[in-house]
Amino acid sequence: MKLKQRLDAMWGRQHQRPVGILGRMVGERMLRQHQPETDWTLDLLQIQPTDTILEVGFGAGRGIKLATEKAPAGHVMGIDLSKTMLQVATRRNAQAIRAGRVILKQGDIAALPFEDQQFDRIMTIHTFYFWSEPSLITQELLRVLKPAGRLVVTLATGKLNDQGVEEFSHLQTLLEEQVVPDMLRNGFKVVRLERGPFSRQYNNVALIGEK
Template sequence: MWKRFFSKQARRPSGLFGRFVASRIFDKGNDSLNTSMVALVAARNGDAILEIGFGCGTVIREMGDLVGDGVVEGIDFSDAMMHVAKKRNRHHIRKGRVRLTHGDFDTAVYPDGAFNAVCSANTIYFWSDPSQTCARIHEVLKPGGKVVLAFVDKGKMETMPLDMEVFRPVSCAAALEMLESVGFSSVQAHAVGDGGAMFCVTGLKER
């Protein structure tokens, strides 16, 4: 019962547990993936960046410090995470540097060619159709734009006490193949840490 409850909270944090317990767990648990993802996005002044599944808003806040006159947008379908992330990013939101949306990326309306980079950490397991989501990411990127997806590899995920009806683990090889299949070039895998269990995969939209 706990395994299923925690897995559902990982997918979509809710209630007081989501706001006050899950948020702290995920802040710590996602730290190394988030750090690597931010480094690979390499946000610059004037960039427009989108994070899918922003969770506690940690990455949004870090990139908000980097984009200057640009903007960092985020979308997440968790009410609890929206509450936490808005509070954490209130300074950037007031300045118009951060915009947060409550919703699902697959059904959200973003203009084609809107972003210099799109990133997401530990959400790919929950996408209903990962190939379709990757294709939509490709569409909303500007020519030359970058995608960065951070996740725990399937082999490791399957050894963890998680409900595999909620999580759908993805291997690093499958993620790379998926990006290539929807048109990304220069696709690469970047190991995070020394255990060979966590990766960031990147790809570029051709100019």
């Protein structure tokens, strides 16, 4: 049991901040596993050709690449805790970076190194689990979002059990009872939850906020 706990802790750390060779493997695995929710999140963003877009926690960089394709006259920026993922995503988006259309940085969602009202669209996929204070982080995301801009936070709040019945974690209640009301109180004009595709046995829920 102790070995399993240590392994679980190790994988948890790698998912939050992939490091080294193992981190590269984790990043590429997440890229493959998260394709359904990544595609869905990009659709929910309703990206326009000239938009300036931010992805928080860009991982191996597939979301950055897709956003760049959807905004051919816009700009895409990304921030991630992991230096390893910064290196991987930089290679994946090297052409757009050389063209000045993509900028990737290492940094923390709790203190975004961007100006107020800088982005038309913001997305973040499977980072919510690591937010220490959701209220402060949603305020920080609101700060860098332009008026009429859109935020999409995608996460799993449950999974199918052995009988094929969906069982929800505490995250669903947290979103419904605390996060959504808090965002409305703090300046978002519209906040809603939308159900998305299952990815493997996990559900996907999008927290959508509009400024």
